[in-house]
Amino acid sequence: MLGSGIIKGLAVTAKNFVGSFHDPARYTTVEYPEVKPKLPEAYRNFPFLVSETAADPMGTLRCVACKICEKECPPQCIYIVRETDEKGKPKPVPKVFDIDISVCMSCQICVEVCPFDAIKMDQEFEIAKTGRFTELLLNREQLAKPNSYYHQIHPQEAAGVDAALAEQKAKAEAAKAAKAAKAAAAIAPKAAEPPPPTPPAP
Ligand code: SF4
Numbered sequence: 001m002l003g004s005g006i007i008k009g010l011a012v013t014a015k016n017f018v019g020s021f022h023d024p025a026r027y028t029t030v031e032y033p034e035v036k037p038k039l040p041e042a043y044r045n046f047p048f049l050v051s052e053t054a055a056d057p058m059g060t061l062r063c064v065a066c067k068i069c070e071k072e073c074p075p076q077c078i079y080i081v082r083e084t085d086e087k088g089k090p091k092p093v094p095k096v097f098d099i100d101i102s103v104c105m106s107c108q109i110c111v112e113v114c115p116f117d118a119i120k121m122d123q124e125f126e127i128a129k130t131g132r133f134t135e136l137l138l139n140r141e142q143l144a145k146p147n148s149y150y151h152q153i154h155p156q157e158a159a160g161v162d163a164a165l166a167e168q169k170a171k172a173e174a175a176k177a178a179k180a181a182k183a184a185a186a187i188a189p190k191a192a193e194p195p196p197p198t199p200p201a202p
C-alpha cells in the first residue's frame, strides 16, 4: 500500500513518544549534564594506561616501557622514556609516558600492538580544556587508571583480558616449576652418591 512505510514509521515514533513517559529504555535524549548518557561498550576516544590497583597506580602499571606503541602510533603523539636504575641499566617501567591528545586520532593502534594489555581506550569525554597545548598533553599520572575502571567501561573486553593474563601467568608458573624440578633432579643423584672410600692406614 502506498505510504505504508510512513505510517509504520509514525507508529514507532508515537510508541516511543508515549512510552518515554514511563519507560527510561525509550528515552532518546538525556538531561545532560545532570544525567550522563550510558555509552556503548565499543565507544572509545583516547587511550589510558591500566594499573592493577587504584591504591598504587604508578607502582602497578602494566606498561613495561617497550615503546612498541610509541613506534606504531601513526601521528607520533606518544612519548616514552624508560626508567633506569642507579647504574643506568633500563628498568621495565616508564619514567615518562605522555600522550598528546590534541594530536591523537583515536585509531586504537596503540592498544592493538601492546603485547601486555597495558593501554586501553577510554570513554571519558568531559575533557575540554582552556589551553590548546600543554593542557592536552597527558602524563602517566593523568593516564593511569585501575583495572576496575577498565571493567566498568569495557566489561566484556576486560574479562577476556583478565582470563588471558591469568592463563599466561599459570603457564609461566608451570614452566618455572618444571624447570626448578628438572634442576633439582639433576643435582639429586650427585647428592645421593656415597662418599669416596677412606684409604687404608699405612
Ligand atoms: S589511539 Fe592512535 S593516535 Fe591515539 S595514541 Fe593510540 S596509536 Fe596514537
Ligand code: SF4
Residues within 6 Å of the ligand: 062, 063, 064, 065, 066, 067, 068, 069, 070, 080, 113, 114, 115, 116, 117, 118, 119
Ligand atoms: S603501553 Fe604497551 S606497547 Fe606501549 S610501551 Fe607500554 S607495554 Fe609497550
